[in-house]
Amino acid sequence: DGGITQSPKYLFRKEGQNVTLSCEQNLNHDAMYWYRQDPGQGLRLIYYSQIVNDFQKGDIAEGYSVSREKKESFPLTVTSAQKNPTAFYLCASKSSHYNEQFFGPGTRLTVL
């Protein structure tokens, strides 16, 4: 089945630890995105990548880092510099031929 997978579904970390969230797609999409979702705040863009080995900051990039070494993969690292990392994180991808984004199931990160 084609789609976007995010792992793990739930993630718990101690404060001060870096953590990496996985996002993989087998849709052959060029663009990939990371969003953060908090109650009542909708979706906020963290980083996006239009092609391999290239990515841009979104609206709330501070405390996060990404890489795009392969077309299929766009991992997000939440660093200790992110002041309030507990949130629901969504990964999305988009084909260069179409305009809609397709979403993964999300990862809920809780920092204790």
Added chain:
Amino acid sequence: AQSVTQPDIHITVSEGASLELRCNYSYGATPYLFWYVQSPGQGLQLLLKYFSGDTLVQGIKGFEAEFKRSQSSFNLRKPSVHWSDAAEYFCAVGNAGNNRKLIWGLGTSLAVNP
């Protein structure tokens, strides 16, 4: 400034009743418009989209939306709501020139009474 407004944070309807969720946008270029639905703890699913042409677009699950350029609106409608429609609904806008990024509304939470 580019923005999307969903005026209703929360709506409750009875099962079988009609539904309209509002979306207003402010966007400098010709917009592409989207409605997504999110069940609790899940990712977002595309309901429908508008790029050009007929201003009334049909989507999945019996939803439709109408693009009204003069009112800068793209309201989502369903003639008869089912209990399974209870979810969060998001409106988003982008365009062909810079569709790498979408502008998102804050969402409308829909509850359905039996």
